[in-house]
Amino acid sequence: MTTETAPSGVTSTTEQGKAPQMSVWGALKANMRDYGLLAALILIMLFFQYFTGGVLFKPLNLTNIILQNSYIIVMALGMLLIIVAGHIDLSVGSVSGFIGALAAMLMVGWKFPPELAFLANPFVAGAICILVGAMIGAAQGYLIAYHQIPSFIVTLAGMLIFKGLSLAILAGKSVGPFPAEFQLLSAGFIPDFFGPTTLVAAAEGVQPLVLHTTTVVIGVVTVLAMLVLALRSRSRRKARGYESEPLGLFVAKNVVIAALVLFFTYMLASYRGLPNVLVVMAVLIALFVFVTKRMTFGRRIYALGGNLKAAALSGIKTERMTFYVFAIMGALAALAGMIYAARLNSATPKAGQGLELDVIAAVFIGGASALGGVGAVAGAVIGAFIMGVMNNGMSIMGINIDLQQMIKGVVLLAAVFFDLYNKKRAG
Amino acid sequence: MTNTILEMRGITKTFPGVKALSDVNLDVREAEIHAIVGENGAGKSTLMKVLSGVYPAGSYDGQIVYKGEEQHFKTIADSEAKGIVIIHQELALVPLLSIAENIFLGNEQARGGVIDWDETRDGARKLLGMVGLTEDPDTLVTNIGVGKQQLVEIAKALSKEVRLLILDEPTASLSEKDSAALLELLMEFRKQGITSILISHKLNEISRVADRITVIRDGRTIETMNKDQISEDRIITSMVGRALDDRYPPRSPKIGDVVFEVKNWNVFHPLHRDRQIIRNINLNIRKGEVVGIAGLMGSGRTEFAMSLFGRSYGQKISGEVFLHGKKIDTSTVEKAVAQGIAYATEDRKTYGLNLIDHIKHNTTLANLGGISRMGVIDDMTEMDVANEYRKKTNIRSSSVYQVTGNLSGGNQQKVVLSKWLFANPEVLILDEPTRGIDVGAKYEIYTIINQLAAQGKAVLVISSEMPELLGITDRLYVVNEGQVVGEMPTAEASQEKIMRAIVRAEGKAS
Numbered sequence: 022m023t024t025e026t027a028p029s030g031v032t033s034t035t036e037q038g039k040a041p042q043m044s045v046w047g048a049l050k051a052n053m054r055d056y057g058l059l060a061a062l063i064l065i066m067l068f069f070q071y072f073t074g075g076v077l078f079k080p081l082n083l084t085n086i087i088l089q090n091s092y093i094i095v096m097a098l099g100m101l102l103i104i105v106a107g108h109i110d111l112s113v114g115s116v117s118g119f120i121g122a123l124a125a126m127l128m129v130g131w132k133f134p135p136e137l138a139f140l141a142n143p144f145v146a147g148a149i150c151i152l153v154g155a156m157i158g159a160a161q162g163y164l165i166a167y168h169q170i171p172s173f174i175v176t177l178a179g180m181l182i183f184k185g186l187s188l189a190i191l192a193g194k195s196v197g198p199f200p201a202e203f204q205l206l207s208a209g210f211i212p213d214f215f216g217p218t219t220l221v222a223a224a225e226g227v228q229p230l231v232l233h234t235t236t237v238v239i240g241v242v243t244v245l246a247m248l249v250l251a252l253r254s255r256s257r258r259k260a261r262g263y264e265s266e267p268l269g270l271f272v273a274k275n276v277v278i279a280a281l282v283l284f285f286t287y288m289l290a291s292y293r294g295l296p297n298v299l300v301v302m303a304v305l306i307a308l309f310v311f312v313t314k315r316m317t318f319g320r321r322i323y324a325l326g327g328n329l330k331a332a333a334l335s336g337i338k339t340e341r342m343t344f345y346v347f348a349i350m351g352a353l354a355a356l357a358g359m360i361y362a363a364r365l366n367s368a369t370p371k372a373g374q375g376l377e378l379d380v381i382a383a384v385f386i387g388g389a390s391a392l393g394g395v396g397a398v399a400g401a402v403i404g405a406f407i408m409g410v411m412n413n414g415m416s417i418m419g420i421n422i423d424l425q426q427m428i429k430g431v432v433l434l435a436a437v438f439f440d441l442y443n444k445k446r447a448g
Numbered sequence: 449m450t451n452t453i454l455e456m457r458g459i460t461k462t463f464p465g466v467k468a469l470s471d472v473n474l475d476v477r478e479a480e481i482h483a484i485v486g487e488n489g490a491g492k493s494t495l496m497k498v499l500s501g502v503y504p505a506g507s508y509d510g511q512i513v514y515k516g517e518e519q520h521f522k523t524i525a526d527s528e529a530k531g532i533v534i535i536h537q538e539l540a541l542v543p544l545l546s547i548a549e550n551i552f553l554g555n556e557q558a559r560g561g562v563i564d565w566d567e568t569r570d571g572a573r574k575l576l577g578m579v580g581l582t583e584d585p586d587t588l589v590t591n592i593g594v595g596k597q598q599l600v601e602i603a604k605a606l607s608k609e610v611r612l613l614i615l616d617e618p619t620a621s622l623s624e625k626d627s628a629a630l631l632e633l634l635m636e637f638r639k640q641g642i643t644s645i646l647i648s649h650k651l652n653e654i655s656r657v658a659d660r661i662t663v664i665r666d667g668r669t670i671e672t673m674n675k676d677q678i679s680e681d682r683i684i685t686s687m688v689g690r691a692l693d694d695r696y697p698p699r700s701p702k703i704g705d706v707v708f709e710v711k712n713w714n715v716f717h718p719l720h721r722d723r724q725i726i727r728n729i730n731l732n733i734r735k736g737e738v739v740g741i742a743g744l745m746g747s748g749r750t751e752f753a754m755s756l757f758g759r760s761y762g763q764k765i766s767g768e769v770f771l772h773g774k775k776i777d778t779s780t781v782e783k784a785v786a787q788g789i790a791y792a793t794e795d796r797k798t799y800g801l802n803l804i805d806h807i808k809h810n811t812t813l814a815n816l817g818g819i820s821r822m823g824v825i826d827d828m829t830e831m832d833v834a835n836e837y838r839k840k841t842n843i844r845s846s847s848v849y850q851v852t853g854n855l856s857g858g859n860q861q862k863v864v865l866s867k868w869l870f871a872n873p874e875v876l877i878l879d880e881p882t883r884g885i886d887v888g889a890k891y892e893i894y895t896i897i898n899q900l901a902a903q904g905k906a907v908l909v910i911s912s913e914m915p916e917l918l919g920i921t922d923r924l925y926v927v928n929e930g931q932v933v934g935e936m937p938t939a940e941a942s943q944e945k946i947m948r949a950i951v952r953a954e955g956k957a958s
Contacts, residue, residue: 254827261828317816317823324813327802334760334799335814335867336785394804 057443058388058403061436065407069414076417077410080292083285088207088364090409091298092117092357094402096380097387098309099350101401104384105313106346107326107393108165108172111377112179116157116351117358118373119183120150124359125196125368128203143203151355157183158351159344166343180377188370197367207364209297211235232287233294240286244279251275298360305353309398322346327394382429383408386436407432451478453643454612459498459510461491468494469508469667476612479641481634483654486664487687487858487886492647493537495664496614500534501527514612531611535601535618537884541589548572548585551604575603579633593746595626602633613637614645617884619653623744623912631657649886651680663687688888695887696919697895703922704735706773707906708789708875713767715755715930725751725762726930733875733906738897740921740938741910742946748930749910750794753877757791758784771874785814790873792864794880794910796857800864803853807845808834810852810863815871837866842892858889865896876900877908882916894920914943928953 070077077083096113103110127146139145161179165172198204215234223229251271258265265271289295313319325332325339333339357376362368387404389396408429415425454476461469469491476482486492497503499512501521512519514530521527524534541550548568557567572585579599589597598618605613615634619627631653634644638659648654654661655678663670663686670686684695715726725748733739741749754761756769758781769778771787778784784791793799801810811834812819819830834848841862845855852863861881868876878897882890897920901907911917917924917938924941926934926949934949 257828261831263828263831315825315827317820317825320809320813320816320825323805324802324809327804328798330799331802332813334757334781334791334793336758336780336782337813338780338782390804394802 057439058386058400058407062403062407062410065410065414069410069417073414073417077414078288080288082413082417083288084292084296086406086409086413087299087302088296089413090405091207091296091302092360092364093376093379093383093409094302094405095305095353095357095360096350096376097383097401097405098305098398099346099353100380100384101309101387101389101396101398102313102322102346103172103350104381104389104391105326105393105396106322106343107329108343108346109381110161110172110176110347110350112157112161112176112183113350113354113357113380114373114376114378115180115183115187116154116354116373117361117376118368118371119157119187119190120154120355120358121362121368121372122187122191122196122370123153124150124203124362125199126190128200129198130191130196143200147203147359150359151352154355154358155348155352158354159348161351162344162347165347166340172347184374187368187372191368191370193370195367195369197365199363199366203359204363204366205297206301207296207298207360208366210293211295211297211300213294230291232290233292234290236290236294237286239295240283240290243286244282247282248275248279301356301360306398306402313398318342318345323394379408380405382433386433388440404436407436452476453478453515454499455511455513456495456499457511457513459495459508459512461494461498461503461508467667469498472510472664472667472669474662474669475672476643476645477660479638479643480659481638481644481646481657483646483648483658483661484664485648485651485654485661485683485687487888490664490687490886491667492664493616494667496534496616496645496647499527500524500532500614528608531609532614533605533608533610533612534614535598535605535616537617539594539597539601541597541600543590544588546586546588547576547583547592547600550589550600551575551585551607553604555607571607572603575606576600578606579603580629593626595622595629598622598626598630599633602630610642612643612645614647616647617649618646619648619650623746625744627653649884651683654678654683655680684887687886695891696916697891697898699738699898699901699920699922701736701738701901701922703737704904706732707735707771708733708908709770709773710756711768711770713752713756714765715751715762716764718762721763724930726755729767729927729930729932731925731932733908735904735906736901737923738901738907738909738921740917740924741908741927742914742917742924743927744912744950747927747950749927750879752927752930753791753879753908753910756784757781757789757877760791785871785873788872788874789877790814790868790871790875791877792868792879792881794883796860796864800867801852801860804851806849806851807838807843807855807863807866808848811837811848811866811870814867818870818872833870837870840869841866841896856885856889858885858892861885861889861893865893869896869900873905875906875908877910879910880912881909882911882913890916914946918943926950 066077096117100110100113124146127149128141128143131141133140140149157179161175164170164175210233213233213235215238218232218234218237219229220232221227221230255265255271313322321332321337321342324335325337325342329339358373361372365372383405384396384401385391385404386407387397387400387402389401411429411432412425415428420428452475454474456472456474459469459472460467472491472495474484474495484492484495494503498508501524504522505520512521514532519527519530542553545553548571551572552568557564557571569585576583576585579602581596581599581603583592583596589600592600602613618630622630627650634646635657637644646654646658658678659675660672661678661683662672663683665687673682709732711730713726713729714724717723717725729752731739741752743749751761755765756778759765759779760781769776776787778787778789797803802813808830812830816825819825819833831848838845838848843855843859843862843866845859852860855863865881881893881897885893897907897909909917909921918941921938923937924935924946925932926936926946928950931953933953934946936945
């Protein structure tokens with residue numbers, strides 16, 4: 022996860038040829054939102070670590086948190102684009118449920134004649150599911166973008182339709198289990214190419230400590246890559262005479278992030294290594310960060326969410342962008358649906374119901390604006406983890422589900438309140 | 449005339465990091481029209497917000513004495529209860545409610561929460577009569593023009609027993625006729641003993657109606673002039689802190705061949721298929737030439753420009769557009785931009801800027817291709833571009849990371865210009881490029897226009913202010929009711945000549 026630094030621009034000192042630096046306080050304030058969110062997540066984790074008697078940070082439990090929230094995070098990526106574009110998608114829960122059902126029927130439920138049997142192949146079925154998801158999103162996006170029907174209404178209708186369709190194709194029953202290859206999507210871990218590393222051998226009275234070497238290698242390489250990128254970007258700024266954050270803060274920030282990544286790498290490595298789904302998620306997160314921060318596609322979405330008319334008069338094809346955003350959301354909802362189904366190892370008619378609310382909550386906790394134009398991928402991901410850790414921690418503590426719901430509601434409200442309060446004060 | 453109704457003493461208001469007002473003094477006499485002038489960002493609106501309780505007592509230093517008593521307004525309701533009503537630049541009417549409902553909004557003619565519609569309508573009709581409107585009180589506000597909406601706002605103020613009426617740029621979006629009517633009304637109020645504070649950039653209006661003028665610059669009061677001391681030159685000198693010898697930079701045009709030509713342009717209303725908005729307009733611009741479109745509000749100037757620019761207005765559009773003698777396709781904004789046409793809107797907040805984003809992103813928005821490769825934006829190039837144009841157009845901001853919504857009108861306009869300059873167009877259409885911005889910023893924008901023309905671009909300027917058109921253009925088209933009714937070199941033009949062309953056309957039409 023990256024916390025991007027909003028740099029502050031040039032100052033008059035650039036003319037003296039010396040790269041200027043902003044004050045530590047100024048840099049902190051400029052990135053208050055990002056740091057605050059990350060700090061909140063860490064605090065919440067420490068809180069539950071304490072109150073669950075150390076269960077939260079057990080390697081097994083951390084792995085579980087990732088598995089339990091993967092489908093929320095996958096959908097939050099698409100939802101972020103939707104909300105930044107000034108829309109909402111209420112159908113993602115039902116769509117993910119429907120795609121899970123479709124996957125089950127393709128692989129298990131329907132008996133294909135021999136010449137069509139390839140459709141039941143998990144990879145073919147998976148591809149079909151993603152495609153169908155994208156088409157569902159595209160259909161909704163078409164109505165929203167080109168016929169100006171409010172997204173709230175189109176996707177509310179979609180929610181009802183796909184809830185009904187899941188029931189219909191499953192004929193009201195649960196369908197499973199899935200072929201082993203498909204289960205690997207959620208239950209699998211990457212293979213250890215290098216073989217395990219034994220730190221502490223099993224002996225009498227000593228817990229053995231064996232690390233998943235490939236996971237460690239990937240973790241270390243990731244950290245190195247992040248550091249190289251950060252350093253390169255910093256030196257490029259300096260070379261061009263633009264202000265950069267103070268060295269102390271730069272070092273502190275990167276050390277903290279590197280330490281966090283290494284810590285989680287160690288945790289995962291001491292269990293069974295990287296879950297497959299985490300690899301999928303990490304790739305998607307990196308892709309979406311890149312698209313939103315660095316690509317014209319992302320920039321255009323922010324522009325049209327910020328001021329639709331001004332964007333259109335700047336030559337941006339606002340309708341087409343809206344259409345694409347919903348199609349992407351559909352594909353991600355499909356992927357999430359498959360992850361969910363693979364995790365349960367069966368498709369149930371109730372799968373996916375209400376998930377849209379968790380996804381939307383994650384994006385708003387992450388600092389997106391309900392009016393559009395504002396929001397960050399990193400924020401949405403952290404938002405999803407905040408919700409996920411709370412779910413997990415409260416369940417371990419044995420807090421009743423009714424109370425859990427209320428607490429989550431209060432947290433959502435508090436996060437948005439804090440955000441608006443901050444913005445007002447910054448004025 | 450000599451009783452002081454309002455005195456503001458030593459008002460100081462600080463925002464985090466900025467001193468918006470420092471030791472401002474203002475005294476307003478009963479039943480006078482008191483104008484407040486100053487550059488954008490000078491602190492006029494802040495001062496009025498202090499007065500009306502938008503910034504509650506305690507959030508500023510200084511004293512407000514109104515009708516002989518010191519006041520501590522906590523909310524707008526407090527100041528309204530004392531008869532102080534402020535009408536903001538952006539009208540605060542609900543478009544889909546009727547005139548009568550708007551007038552009594554928050555002050556409903558009701559008993560026990562049940563609205564008395566007869567009383568509401570009668571009351572509204574009476575108030576409308578006072579501001580010279582004959583509209584049915586049940587008409588929806590969205591169905592009347594901006595000028596009339598402004599009058600409805602004033603009627604609403606009258607319903608609150610107003611003693612001190614504050615108008616923030618009331619004529620900024622009004623036609624000359626509507627502006628005149630509004631000023632007439634203020635003079636009528638003066639006779640009835642209602643005091644007005646008028647914030648305006650239009651110096652000719654001010655010198656016509658104001659009894660006294662207070663000039664504010666950089667959050668300080670510079671001076672207060674009496675009627676007999678008022679002259680435009682003196683106001684300008686005092687506003688900008690230096691003498692502006694000339695309000696328009698000198699032009700030495702080098703005009704070449706025709707670059708841009710529009711032939712037989714026709715446009716129909718977007719909702720009413722049979723209402724023709726633009727009739728058969730023919731127009732051309734030469735290389736290095738600044739061409740103006742003069743015409744009254746509602747004459748179809750903006751509609752013409754927007755229909756030209758990617759068919760952003762209207763339907764059933766017909767006609768041909770030529771660039772360097774070659775017919776071009778401008779049917780979408782993207783195509784128009786790609787062909788080298790740019791249109792800077794008259795309404796920068798609605799159509800020009802992404803107000804929640806910063807200068808850098810706004811500057812590059814119309815030419816993302818110029819800072820990216822295969823859809824990937826090069827951060828550093830974008831930074832260079834934003835800084836270059838910030839410097840070129842002299843945008844005053846802490847950095848290119850300042851959010852455009854927090855900039856003053858003049859600086860916002862410069863961001864809009866930067867955006868279109870970076871798109872590197874051959875033809876630049878500027879719709880009301882100096883609306884609502886101060887004298888100093890206007891001069892800077894005229895200078896930019898001159899530079900563009902000197903670089904060989906074709907510039908089309910649409911403006912409601914005739915002196916401006918006469919001051920900066922080389923040639924003028926006069927437009928009325930969607931038709932070109934006159935064309936003249938600016939050297940031979942005058943305000944009278946333009947008006948005559950319009951009036952003559954009106955005579956023919958009726």
